[in-house]
Amino acid sequence: MSKPYRIFRTEVLRAQRISPSFVRVTLAGPELAFCGATLLDQRVKLIFSTDPETLAGADDWYAAWRELPDERRPPMRTYTLRDVRPEAGEVDIDFACHGDAGPASRFALTAAPGQQVLLVGPDARVPGHDASGVAWQPGRARELLLVGDETAAPAICNILSVLPAEATGLAVIEVPHADDAQPVEAPDGVEVRWVARTGERVGDDATPHVLEWARQRTSGVPGEGVEETDRERDGLLIWEEASADEDRYAWLAGEAGWVTGLRRSLVNELGLPRKQLSFMGYWKDGVVAVG
Ligand SMILES: Cc1cc2nc3c(=O)[nH]c(=O)nc-3n(C[C@H](O)[C@H](O)[C@H](O)COP(=O)(O)OP(=O)(O)OC[C@H]3O[C@@H](n4cnc5c(N)ncnc54)[C@H](O)[C@@H]3O)c2cc1C
Structure with a gap:
């Protein structure tokens, strides 16, 4: 059975400073036509790999990531999609930047068009993709x-x-x-x-x-x-x-x-x-x- 999350190959389309602390990075790629657009607090992962094909081509990306030797395992961080435009093959992520102390913040501060990054996100074709990774469950609360x-x-x-x-x-x-x-x-x-x-x-x-x-x-x-x-x-x-x-x-x-x-x-x-x-x-x- 297909898993609700998959790897999307993406590249930076643009990075905009939207306020003193936030940089909005727009990622693009044809595979994003299948990215789920639930938004809410649905979590996604970014993998900052210099060799994206090793993971993108694996049957089980997580096992492949874990099995890489420490010195070759690329950093992975958790983020929230701020917008998804499947028809354009684009997503936006707002990074709260905190200097160059971590690979994700560093990525956002230096992101340049064409730079590759792997997104692990919901696959809109798989049933249950809209509930996976979502913590927001207010039920009937008003x-x-x-x-x-x-x-x-x-x-x-x-x-x-x-x-x-x-x-x-x-x-x-x-x-x-x-x-x-x-x-x-x-x-x-x-x-x-x-x-x-x-x-x-x-x-x-x-x-x-x-x-x-x-x-x-x-x-x-x-x-x-x-x-x-x-x-x-x-x-x-x-x-x-x-x-x-x-x-x-x-x-x-x-x-x-x-x-x-x-x-x-x-x-x-x-x-x-x-x-x-x-x-x-x-x-x-x-x-x-x-x-
Ligand atoms: C479900 C989920 C959704 C998230 N969504 C977003 C999102 O949409 N936007 C967003 O910006 N973050 C989001 N985060 C937080 C983000 O994953 C962390 O801030 C992450 O640690 C950043 O990675 P890094 O590589 O920049 O820093 P790391 O390598 O993880 O850390 C390096 C150092 O920086 C410090 N640090 C990490 N984050 C911050 C920070 N924000 N301010 C100050 N110091 C920090 C750490 O304590 C550490 O000392 C989310 C986290 C989760 C779990």
């Missing part, structure tokens, strides 16, 4: 909380633009600069707050907005008690998706230490039911992503 840093801004903008008109709630997006705020469509009942970072630590400026929102809606009675896990202590990325189909749904994504602490405050201190909350570590300060 009161929504979306919280993220700059790495989650593409996903939050995608989600806001397709919410039903009757949705209510708050989206808080913390970005490095005030000018990183983007125009975004959202239902009238959903307030969108772009919060500019004023200090060193990711999340410090967004957190008070989130806690204030939650205080007005929760019992304030300490909840289930989420403990720090071994994975968190070891600096590994953390991920938990909500299991409830209830009136309220919260989605948090961004720097792992921040979203973990925020989730603990919401659940432990304010009594937000854990099963109504999805939280995803998109990156971890001081830790190189492993693909």
Whole structure:
């Protein structure tokens, strides 16, 4: 049976600085005619390979990638598609650039037309492609909380633009600069707050907005008690998706230490039911992503 994700051979069509921190890279290639256009927070992978055919031609690209010797295994990073135009064979990805500390940020800052990159993304011809890699599962919830840093801004903008008109709630997006705020469509009942970072630590400026929102809606009675896990202590990325189909749904994504602490405050201190909350570590300060 075909897998919902496949490798697309692409090359850079253009790279545009859209704000102080973001570079939008448009990738193009005829194979992208089959790229799924679910968007939302559906994750994709980019593989920065100097020898793309080795992986693009493999039956099982992931096994082939894993089996490469360390010194030949190209870096792979996770991103969100900001737009897909199958008819043109193009996709857009918004990179929150953080200097040349990592291969993905470096790629976005230096991307030149014609540069090759492999995209692992949903194959629109395979049933289930639209649900694979999607964490956003609000079910019947109509009161929504979306919280993220700059790495989650593409996903939050995608989600806001397709919410039903009757949705209510708050989206808080913390970005490095005030000018990183983007125009975004959202239902009238959903307030969108772009919060500019004023200090060193990711999340410090967004957190008070989130806690204030939650205080007005929760019992304030300490909840289930989420403990720090071994994975968190070891600096590994953390991920938990909500299991409830209830009136309220919260989605948090961004720097792992921040979203973990925020989730603990919401659940432990304010009594937000854990099963109504999805939280995803998109990156971890001081830790190189492993693909
Ligand atoms: C599901 C998912 C979707 C994502 N979508 C997007 C997206 O659409 N756009 C986007 O920009 N990012 C997105 N990210 C985050 C992105 O994958 C990470 O930021 C990734 O680590 C960047 O890789 P790199 O090669 O630049 O840095 P790495 O090689 O992974 O890290 C090098 C150093 O840079 C630090 N670092 C990594 N990211 C950042 C950052 N953003 N700011 C400051 N320091 C950083 C690390 O802590 C490390 O010290 C997503 C992550 C996930 C899991």
